[in-house]
Amino acid sequence: MKKIRTRYAPSPTGFMHIGNLRSAIFEYLIAKHDDGDFILRIEDTDQTRKVDGAVEFIYKTCELCGLKFDEGPNNPGLYGPYTQSERLDIYSKYAHELVEKGKAYYCFCSEERLQDLRHQAELEKRAFLYDGYCKNLTKEEIANKIKNGEKYVIRQKMPKEGISSYEDVVFGNISVENKILEDQILLKSDGFPTYNFANVVDDHLMAITHVARGNEYLMSTPKYNLLYDAFGWERPVYIHLPMVLGEDGQKLSKRNGDASFMDLYNDGYLPEGIVNYLALLGWSSSDNVEIFTLEELAKIFDPKRISKSPAIYDVKKLNWVNAHYIKKLPIEKLCEITIPHLKDAYNIEDKSTEWLNHLVKLYQKHISYGKEIVSLVSLFFNDDIVIEGEAKEFMESDASIETVLKVFEEEIKNIDNWNLDNITLAINNTKDKANVKGKLLYMPIRIKVSGQMHGPELPDTIYLLGKDVVLNRLQK
Incomplete structure (x- = not known):
């Protein structure tokens, strides 16, 4: 094989x-x-x-x-x-070989003549196709024109009858009437090949077996195949991809x-x-x-x-897939793709490496790409937070909320060693002293200190905010 x-x-x-x-x-x-x-x-x-x-x-x-x-x-x-651009001699050789085989011809038509043909096609409301004017020039006429220094291109001589077909792995059988295939330019007057011609020559000489490309080339592929056939080369397998x-x-x-x-x-x-x-x-x-x-x-x-x-191209789906990899990323790698964005958005000069690593780890399950962390952590860098909308409504929904916040404030004041264990203990003490649990315990505290109804682990959030900031927000 x-x-x-x-x-x-x-x-x-x-x-x-x-x-x-x-x-x-x-x-x-x-x-x-x-x-x-x-x-x-x-x-x-x-x-x-x-x-x-x-x-x-x-x-x-x-x-x-x-x-x-x-x-x-x-x-x-x-x-x-x-x-x-380093293969121009190769393209020239194969273009002239096609001329010798009678599968291509020299075209000396000026840009003015081609413009006239395009204009006429517009008036007649039809697609422009080169009319093959130079196809029947004699060898003597061609030799004289070249001798006189006239610029020329080399065009492929297309069949004008019948149908060209091929099998595509994705789209199945594709057939095109030959009469709509233009005698396309293979070699331009500056010696550079056209895209179609260079592709065929390169794919053959580089032993390419499978050509995968956008489906915008689906209907022009017969032109490529006619070149393969003209040279007697094996066609590749075509796989045209959806846009x-x-x-x-x-x-x-x-x-x-x-x-x-x-x-x-x-x-x-x-x-x-x-x-x-x-x-x-x-x-x-x-x-x-x-x-x-x-x-x-x-x-x-x-x-x-x-x-x-x-x-x-669905950004939400991209984020969902990428979040899967973010969740598995070692903290060192996650810091590499998040902290530069934090540095661009906020003043982090007073934040220790330990603090920043803790913050990034805290939000690992909440972000789908590195920069997204910026919009989620403003509560740690802005002095003031605003409680509004649904969060404000919740804070006014139950008489026990005021009691919860007062008890929690006292518990925070009493913490001498600021760590996660003591913060967790303060929350549990508030639960017992205010006689609340669940939503009426955690959500008032979260909203008051962060301005948000939902977020990552509450003890870690409070720890990273720091005692002074937490007390300041509780007292407002």
Whole structure:
């Protein structure tokens, strides 16, 4: 059996969209399910979008996510170069080979002529297709034009009759009428290949067996296949992935403010949580289990279980998955992704390492990502708290509440050694002396000292607030 080889082929634009990372994860899982190779190829034929350092950024992102490349620009194997701008001679060779085979032709049409054709198509309310004007030029005419220095592109000669079909793992049989396939440009006048052409040449020469990509390429794949056929090459297995949409139903886009991987990472989401969640965007396991390590995913991943329907990027679901990993995180690691955010939001200069660690540990079960802790702990850093809404209504709901608070205040005053045991004892003494229990004991104390009806363990909250702050709030 031929070794499975997949590739992640991003443009070096400087960051990775959530949708791009999801594609990389699926490509990795397809390869590793069968102990195959996962390749990084940089598609930089559009030099205007290239960002310096982007390749290193892609390596860093994938490394954080556990997606190790078996080959790529920084760890080359037998199939390099792995950057398209370093392969221009290769594309030129194969484009001219197609011309010799009669499967492609030189096109000398000026931009003005092409604009006229586009304008005419608009007037006739039809899709623009190049009319094949240069397809029938004689060898002599072509030679003269090249000799005279006329710029040209190389176009693929498409069949104009019949139907082109192929099988996709996710979407099944896909058929397209050949008459709607344009004689696409393969090699541009500047010597750079088009995306479609470079993909086919690279995938073949790099022995890529499975091509996983967005389903926006579903109907253009026959163009790719006609190139494979023209060269006499074996077609790869196609796995077209459903689009990832935002909760508003629109395609995810950095321009629309949608988060990239690094945005999430910098907010204190864990790479393993992000990867786990993204693997569920358009795919599900046979037993509907949703929490997996990357290794577990690789073992069970079946591309036939990828959905045809668009996947919705649901932040609440992401938070639910990530919280699973947050709860298991060692306190040292949790502090690394929370304390920098606390430092940005509050003055923590007077807080000891022990105090900060205690605070973070206290909220471990209450946060789903690192930065979320900031909005939950303001009661420890703000001098004043406001009791309003439902909390205020509760405080006015029972005559015993005033007694509870007075008894508790006296118990707090009597504590000489400020620790959790003595605070717990003060609460229990209040229970006995005020003759209350449950909600009428704990909630008045919590609301009075924190301004909140619900929260983490009450003795720890009181301990971290400190005796002076607690007494001050009880006396107001």
